[in-house]
Amino acid sequence: MFSVARRWIVPLLLLAPSSGLAAGPAACPIVMEGSAGVGRPWFAPEGGGRLYVARGGRLEVRGARDLGLSGTVEGLPGLSDMASIKGGGLGYAVFEGGVAVLDLSALKATGVVESRPSAKAFLVPDDAVKAMVVFDPNYGAVLGISTKDDRAYAQAKLPSAPQGAQAAPDGTILAMLSDPGELVRLDPASFGILKRFPLRSCDDPRGLLLDEVSGAAIVSCASFPLMSVDSATGRILGSVQAEVHPKKTQADAVRRARVGASALAFDPGSRVAASIDGFGAVVFAVLSEDGSFKGSVKAVAGGFARGIAFAGRPGEFVVSASDPSGRPFAPAPGAPAGGGGLLTLVSASSVGNSACRP
DSSP, X not given: OOOOOOBOSSOSOOSOOOTTSOOOOOOXXXXXXXXXXXXXXXXEOXXXXXXXXXXXXXXXXXXXXXXXXXXXXXXXXXXXXXXXXXXXXXXXEEETTEEEEEETTTTEEEEEEOOOOOTTOEEEEEGGGTEEEEEETTTTEEEEEETTTOOEEEEEEOSSOXXXXXXXXXXXXXXXXXXXXXXXXXXXXXXXXXXXEEOTTSOSOEEEEEETTTTEEEEEOSSOSEEEEETTTOOEEEEEOXXXXXXXXXXXXXXXXOOGGGGEEEETTXXXXXXXXXXXXXXXXXXXXXXXXXXXXXXXXXXXXXXEEEOSSTTEEEEEEEOTTSOOOOOOTTOOOSSOOEEEEEEGGGXXXXXXXX
Protein backbone atom coordinates (compact mmCIF):
# COMPACT_ATOMS: atom_id res chain seq x y z
CA MET A 1 0.00 0.00 0.00
CA PHE A 2 1.28 3.44 -0.88
CA SER A 3 1.75 6.15 1.63
CA VAL A 4 0.55 9.67 0.95
CA ALA A 5 3.10 12.32 1.75
CA ARG A 6 2.29 15.43 3.77
CA ARG A 7 1.53 18.70 2.02
CA TRP A 8 4.85 19.71 0.54
CA ILE A 9 6.24 23.22 0.76
CA VAL A 10 7.99 22.82 -2.59
CA PRO A 11 5.35 23.66 -5.21
CA LEU A 12 4.61 21.70 -8.33
CA LEU A 13 4.01 24.93 -10.22
CA LEU A 14 7.08 27.09 -10.41
CA LEU A 15 6.14 30.01 -12.64
CA ALA A 16 3.83 32.90 -11.80
CA PRO A 17 0.60 33.09 -13.83
CA SER A 18 -0.14 35.64 -16.48
CA SER A 19 -3.57 37.27 -16.62
CA GLY A 20 -6.48 34.91 -17.00
CA LEU A 21 -5.67 32.28 -14.39
CA ALA A 22 -7.59 33.21 -11.28
CA ALA A 23 -5.54 33.75 -8.20
CA GLY A 24 -6.87 32.87 -4.79
CA PRO A 25 -6.46 30.58 -1.81
CA ALA A 26 -5.16 27.20 -2.89
CA ALA A 27 -3.59 24.27 -1.13
CA CYS A 28 -0.03 23.39 -1.91
CA PRO A 29 0.34 20.24 -3.98
CA ILE A 30 -0.15 16.83 -2.39
CA VAL A 31 2.62 14.58 -3.69
CA MET A 32 2.82 10.79 -3.46
CA GLU A 33 6.34 9.49 -4.05
CA GLY A 34 7.75 6.01 -4.50
CA SER A 35 4.82 4.94 -6.64
CA ALA A 36 6.51 2.19 -8.60
CA GLY A 37 5.24 1.84 -12.15
CA VAL A 38 2.67 4.62 -11.82
CA GLY A 39 0.81 5.23 -15.07
CA ARG A 40 -1.81 7.62 -16.33
CA PRO A 41 -4.70 8.84 -14.15
CA TRP A 42 -8.47 9.12 -14.84
CA PHE A 43 -11.33 10.74 -12.95
CA ALA A 44 -14.93 9.56 -12.58
CA PRO A 45 -17.55 11.69 -10.79
CA GLU A 46 -19.54 8.75 -9.39
CA GLY A 47 -19.49 8.11 -5.65
CA GLY A 48 -18.34 11.62 -4.76
CA GLY A 49 -15.42 11.47 -7.16
CA ARG A 50 -12.80 8.80 -7.71
CA LEU A 51 -9.37 8.83 -9.25
CA TYR A 52 -8.24 5.73 -11.10
CA VAL A 53 -4.53 5.16 -11.67
CA ALA A 54 -2.81 2.50 -13.77
CA ARG A 55 0.01 0.77 -11.90
CA GLY A 56 1.58 -2.29 -13.43
CA GLY A 57 -1.15 -4.85 -14.07
CA ARG A 58 -3.77 -3.35 -11.83
CA LEU A 59 -6.13 -0.41 -11.63
CA GLU A 60 -5.93 1.53 -8.36
CA VAL A 61 -8.83 3.54 -6.94
CA ARG A 62 -7.79 6.65 -5.01
CA GLY A 63 -9.51 9.52 -3.28
CA ALA A 64 -9.86 12.69 -5.32
CA ARG A 65 -9.09 14.82 -2.25
CA ASP A 66 -6.07 13.09 -0.70
CA LEU A 67 -4.91 10.41 -3.21
CA GLY A 68 -5.57 7.78 -0.53
CA LEU A 69 -5.81 4.21 -1.83
CA SER A 70 -9.30 2.70 -1.40
CA GLY A 71 -9.24 -0.36 -3.65
CA THR A 72 -7.82 -2.12 -6.69
CA VAL A 73 -8.90 -4.13 -9.71
CA GLU A 74 -6.32 -6.84 -10.32
CA GLY A 75 -5.39 -8.94 -13.34
CA LEU A 76 -5.01 -6.24 -16.02
CA PRO A 77 -1.48 -6.69 -17.45
CA GLY A 78 -0.50 -4.02 -19.93
CA LEU A 79 -3.26 -1.67 -18.77
CA SER A 80 -3.25 1.39 -21.05
CA ASP A 81 -6.61 3.13 -20.62
CA MET A 82 -9.93 3.03 -18.77
CA ALA A 83 -13.22 4.87 -18.98
CA SER A 84 -16.50 4.78 -17.08
CA ILE A 85 -20.15 5.03 -18.14
CA LYS A 86 -22.11 7.87 -16.56
CA GLY A 87 -24.30 6.79 -13.66
CA GLY A 88 -24.08 3.06 -14.28
CA GLY A 89 -21.17 1.88 -12.14
CA LEU A 90 -19.80 0.33 -15.33
CA GLY A 91 -16.33 0.78 -16.75
CA TYR A 92 -14.00 -0.60 -19.38
CA ALA A 93 -10.23 -1.01 -19.46
CA VAL A 94 -7.85 -1.69 -22.35
CA PHE A 95 -5.16 -4.23 -21.48
CA GLU A 96 -3.08 -6.76 -23.35
CA GLY A 97 -5.90 -9.35 -23.29
CA GLY A 98 -8.50 -7.08 -24.89
CA VAL A 99 -11.08 -4.76 -23.36
CA ALA A 100 -12.12 -5.70 -19.82
CA VAL A 101 -15.65 -4.98 -18.60
CA LEU A 102 -15.48 -3.58 -15.04
CA ASP A 103 -17.97 -3.47 -12.20
CA LEU A 104 -16.74 -0.28 -10.54
CA SER A 105 -18.98 -0.76 -7.50
CA ALA A 106 -17.55 -4.18 -6.68
CA LEU A 107 -14.12 -3.31 -8.18
CA LYS A 108 -13.80 -6.42 -10.31
CA ALA A 109 -13.65 -7.43 -13.96
CA THR A 110 -16.80 -9.24 -15.10
CA GLY A 111 -15.84 -10.07 -18.68
CA VAL A 112 -13.55 -9.38 -21.63
CA VAL A 113 -14.29 -8.23 -25.16
CA GLU A 114 -11.57 -10.05 -27.06
CA SER A 115 -9.37 -7.94 -29.30
CA ARG A 116 -5.69 -7.28 -29.92
CA PRO A 117 -5.13 -3.68 -28.78
CA SER A 118 -1.71 -2.09 -28.80
CA ALA A 119 -0.21 -0.41 -25.74
CA LYS A 120 -1.35 2.98 -27.10
CA ALA A 121 -5.04 2.13 -27.52
CA PHE A 122 -7.51 4.45 -25.76
CA LEU A 123 -11.22 4.51 -24.94
CA VAL A 124 -13.97 7.04 -25.70
CA PRO A 125 -17.39 6.64 -24.05
CA ASP A 126 -20.33 7.66 -26.25
CA ASP A 127 -23.28 7.85 -23.87
CA ALA A 128 -25.66 9.20 -26.52
CA VAL A 129 -25.53 5.91 -28.44
CA LYS A 130 -24.63 3.69 -25.45
CA ALA A 131 -21.24 2.69 -26.75
CA MET A 132 -17.61 2.45 -25.70
CA VAL A 133 -15.27 3.13 -28.61
CA VAL A 134 -11.69 1.82 -28.80
CA PHE A 135 -9.16 3.79 -30.85
CA ASP A 136 -5.78 2.24 -31.66
CA PRO A 137 -3.07 4.61 -33.01
CA ASN A 138 -0.72 1.76 -33.91
CA TYR A 139 -3.16 0.24 -36.38
CA GLY A 140 -5.23 3.30 -37.28
CA ALA A 141 -8.25 1.29 -36.19
CA VAL A 142 -11.48 1.96 -34.32
CA LEU A 143 -13.79 -0.58 -32.66
CA GLY A 144 -17.26 0.01 -31.21
CA ILE A 145 -18.58 -1.93 -28.20
CA SER A 146 -22.24 -1.73 -27.17
CA THR A 147 -22.59 -1.01 -23.46
CA LYS A 148 -25.98 -2.76 -23.53
CA ASP A 149 -24.54 -6.24 -24.09
CA ASP A 150 -20.74 -5.72 -24.26
CA ARG A 151 -20.57 -6.93 -27.84
CA ALA A 152 -18.49 -5.43 -30.63
CA TYR A 153 -20.83 -3.90 -33.21
CA ALA A 154 -18.56 -2.16 -35.75
CA GLN A 155 -14.94 -1.61 -36.67
CA ALA A 156 -13.17 0.52 -39.25
CA LYS A 157 -9.79 1.62 -40.52
CA LEU A 158 -9.03 5.35 -40.36
CA PRO A 159 -6.86 7.24 -42.91
CA SER A 160 -4.13 7.81 -40.31
CA ALA A 161 -3.40 7.22 -36.65
CA PRO A 162 -5.97 8.57 -34.15
CA GLN A 163 -4.30 10.53 -31.34
CA GLY A 164 -7.34 11.67 -29.36
CA ALA A 165 -11.13 11.67 -29.56
CA GLN A 166 -14.31 12.61 -27.71
CA ALA A 167 -18.00 12.06 -28.31
CA ALA A 168 -20.12 15.13 -29.11
CA PRO A 169 -23.57 15.65 -27.52
CA ASP A 170 -25.26 14.41 -30.72
CA GLY A 171 -23.39 11.10 -30.56
CA THR A 172 -20.96 11.78 -33.39
CA ILE A 173 -17.28 11.47 -32.49
CA LEU A 174 -14.59 14.09 -32.98
CA ALA A 175 -11.16 12.58 -33.54
CA MET A 176 -7.71 14.05 -34.08
CA LEU A 177 -5.63 12.21 -36.67
CA SER A 178 -1.91 12.59 -37.31
CA ASP A 179 0.37 12.66 -40.37
CA PRO A 180 -0.70 15.35 -41.09
CA GLY A 181 -2.86 16.80 -38.35
CA GLU A 182 -6.55 16.51 -39.21
CA LEU A 183 -9.76 16.94 -37.22
CA VAL A 184 -12.53 14.57 -38.33
CA ARG A 185 -16.12 13.92 -37.28
CA LEU A 186 -17.13 10.24 -37.31
CA ASP A 187 -20.47 8.50 -37.62
CA PRO A 188 -20.95 6.57 -34.34
CA ALA A 189 -22.56 3.58 -36.09
CA SER A 190 -20.07 2.90 -38.88
CA PHE A 191 -17.15 5.22 -37.97
CA GLY A 192 -17.27 6.64 -41.46
CA ILE A 193 -15.92 10.19 -41.84
CA LEU A 194 -18.69 12.79 -41.98
CA LYS A 195 -16.48 15.90 -42.02
CA ARG A 196 -12.74 16.51 -42.12
CA PHE A 197 -10.69 19.64 -41.43
CA PRO A 198 -6.93 19.72 -42.18
CA LEU A 199 -4.90 21.26 -39.34
CA ARG A 200 -1.40 21.34 -40.77
CA SER A 201 -0.23 23.78 -38.11
CA CYS A 202 -0.97 21.11 -35.46
CA ASP A 203 2.17 19.02 -35.84
CA ASP A 204 2.34 15.73 -33.93
CA PRO A 205 -1.10 16.04 -32.24
CA ARG A 206 -1.77 14.39 -28.88
CA GLY A 207 -5.22 14.24 -27.33
CA LEU A 208 -8.57 15.91 -27.97
CA LEU A 209 -11.26 17.25 -25.62
CA LEU A 210 -14.51 19.03 -26.45
CA ASP A 211 -15.82 22.17 -24.76
CA GLU A 212 -19.60 22.13 -25.12
CA VAL A 213 -19.94 25.86 -24.27
CA SER A 214 -17.83 27.22 -27.13
CA GLY A 215 -18.05 24.17 -29.38
CA ALA A 216 -14.26 24.15 -29.48
CA ALA A 217 -12.16 21.04 -29.81
CA ILE A 218 -9.08 21.39 -27.58
CA VAL A 219 -6.00 19.64 -28.94
CA SER A 220 -2.32 19.49 -28.05
CA CYS A 221 0.38 19.89 -30.71
CA ALA A 222 4.17 19.91 -30.70
CA SER A 223 4.34 23.63 -31.52
CA PHE A 224 1.19 24.53 -29.58
CA PRO A 225 0.62 22.68 -26.29
CA LEU A 226 -2.92 24.05 -26.36
CA MET A 227 -4.93 24.80 -29.50
CA SER A 228 -8.69 25.34 -29.80
CA VAL A 229 -10.52 24.61 -33.04
CA ASP A 230 -14.14 25.31 -34.00
CA SER A 231 -15.51 21.77 -34.27
CA ALA A 232 -18.12 22.85 -36.85
CA THR A 233 -15.85 24.72 -39.27
CA GLY A 234 -12.26 23.71 -38.48
CA ARG A 235 -11.26 27.32 -37.85
CA ILE A 236 -8.49 27.80 -35.26
CA LEU A 237 -9.88 29.91 -32.39
CA GLY A 238 -6.82 30.22 -30.16
CA SER A 239 -3.49 28.68 -29.21
CA VAL A 240 -0.67 28.74 -26.69
CA GLN A 241 2.81 28.77 -28.21
CA ALA A 242 5.34 26.16 -27.09
CA GLU A 243 8.65 27.15 -25.55
CA VAL A 244 11.78 26.37 -27.54
CA HIS A 245 14.38 24.42 -25.60
CA PRO A 246 17.85 25.97 -26.04
CA LYS A 247 19.67 22.66 -26.51
CA LYS A 248 17.12 20.22 -27.92
CA THR A 249 14.98 20.40 -30.99
CA GLN A 250 11.23 20.38 -30.46
CA ALA A 251 10.97 17.13 -32.46
CA ASP A 252 13.43 15.39 -30.12
CA ALA A 253 11.51 16.61 -27.10
CA VAL A 254 8.15 15.52 -28.49
CA ARG A 255 9.41 12.02 -29.22
CA ARG A 256 10.60 11.79 -25.65
CA ALA A 257 7.31 13.02 -24.20
CA ARG A 258 4.87 11.09 -26.37
CA VAL A 259 1.99 10.46 -23.99
CA GLY A 260 -0.86 9.95 -26.43
CA ALA A 261 -4.44 10.75 -25.47
CA SER A 262 -3.48 11.39 -21.82
CA ALA A 263 -1.75 14.66 -22.78
CA LEU A 264 -4.84 16.82 -22.12
CA ALA A 265 -7.31 17.65 -19.35
CA PHE A 266 -10.08 20.22 -19.02
CA ASP A 267 -12.20 21.50 -16.16
CA PRO A 268 -15.47 22.81 -17.67
CA GLY A 269 -16.37 24.58 -14.42
CA SER A 270 -13.32 26.82 -14.01
CA ARG A 271 -12.60 26.51 -17.76
CA VAL A 272 -8.95 25.70 -17.09
CA ALA A 273 -7.30 23.58 -19.78
CA ALA A 274 -4.08 21.67 -19.10
CA SER A 275 -1.63 20.02 -21.49
CA ILE A 276 1.65 18.13 -21.26
CA ASP A 277 4.14 19.84 -23.54
CA GLY A 278 7.08 18.37 -25.45
CA PHE A 279 9.41 18.65 -22.46
CA GLY A 280 7.28 16.81 -19.93
CA ALA A 281 6.00 19.98 -18.21
CA VAL A 282 2.34 20.99 -17.85
CA VAL A 283 0.86 24.11 -19.44
CA PHE A 284 -2.32 25.66 -17.99
CA ALA A 285 -4.55 28.27 -19.66
CA VAL A 286 -8.14 29.50 -19.30
CA LEU A 287 -10.46 28.84 -22.25
CA SER A 288 -12.79 31.77 -22.99
CA GLU A 289 -16.39 31.21 -24.02
CA ASP A 290 -15.44 32.26 -27.55
CA GLY A 291 -12.84 29.47 -27.69
CA SER A 292 -9.71 31.63 -27.33
CA PHE A 293 -7.20 31.24 -24.49
CA LYS A 294 -6.59 33.80 -21.73
CA GLY A 295 -3.16 33.73 -20.14
CA SER A 296 -1.00 30.67 -19.64
CA VAL A 297 1.45 29.29 -17.13
CA LYS A 298 3.97 26.50 -17.31
CA ALA A 299 4.16 23.92 -14.55
CA VAL A 300 7.07 21.69 -13.58
CA ALA A 301 5.92 18.28 -12.38
CA GLY A 302 9.02 17.36 -10.36
CA GLY A 303 9.67 14.69 -12.99
CA PHE A 304 8.60 14.02 -16.55
CA ALA A 305 4.80 14.33 -16.80
CA ARG A 306 3.19 11.39 -18.58
CA GLY A 307 -0.51 11.76 -17.83
CA ILE A 308 -2.96 14.33 -16.52
CA ALA A 309 -6.64 14.32 -15.55
CA PHE A 310 -9.18 16.70 -14.07
CA ALA A 311 -9.55 15.81 -10.36
CA GLY A 312 -13.17 16.80 -9.84
CA ARG A 313 -12.90 20.08 -7.92
CA PRO A 314 -12.58 23.50 -9.60
CA GLY A 315 -9.14 24.00 -11.10
CA GLU A 316 -7.66 20.81 -9.60
CA PHE A 317 -5.75 18.23 -11.62
CA VAL A 318 -3.83 15.05 -10.92
CA VAL A 319 -0.52 14.55 -12.73
CA SER A 320 1.51 11.35 -13.03
CA ALA A 321 5.21 11.76 -13.76
CA SER A 322 8.42 9.77 -14.00
CA ASP A 323 12.01 10.71 -13.31
CA PRO A 324 13.38 12.21 -16.55
CA SER A 325 16.71 10.47 -15.98
CA GLY A 326 15.02 7.08 -15.72
CA ARG A 327 16.17 6.65 -12.13
CA PRO A 328 13.56 5.64 -9.54
CA PHE A 329 12.51 8.19 -6.98
CA ALA A 330 13.35 7.41 -3.37
CA PRO A 331 10.29 5.61 -1.94
CA ALA A 332 8.33 7.33 0.79
CA PRO A 333 7.99 5.34 4.05
CA GLY A 334 5.88 2.26 3.45
CA ALA A 335 5.88 2.66 -0.33
CA PRO A 336 6.97 -0.21 -2.59
CA ALA A 337 10.46 -0.27 -4.03
CA GLY A 338 11.12 -0.41 -7.74
CA GLY A 339 10.77 1.88 -10.73
CA GLY A 340 9.69 5.25 -9.48
CA GLY A 341 7.13 7.87 -10.25
CA LEU A 342 5.17 10.76 -8.86
CA LEU A 343 1.46 11.25 -8.46
CA THR A 344 0.58 14.88 -7.72
CA LEU A 345 -2.72 16.56 -6.91
CA VAL A 346 -2.45 20.26 -7.71
CA SER A 347 -4.65 23.34 -8.05
CA ALA A 348 -3.93 25.60 -11.01
CA SER A 349 -4.53 28.62 -8.78
CA SER A 350 -1.67 27.62 -6.46
CA VAL A 351 0.71 28.98 -9.08
CA GLY A 352 2.77 31.67 -7.43
CA ASN A 353 1.27 30.97 -4.00
CA SER A 354 3.93 32.25 -1.61
CA ALA A 355 2.71 29.90 1.10
CA CYS A 356 4.00 26.98 -0.95
CA ARG A 357 7.54 28.29 -1.12
CA PRO A 358 10.32 27.05 1.17
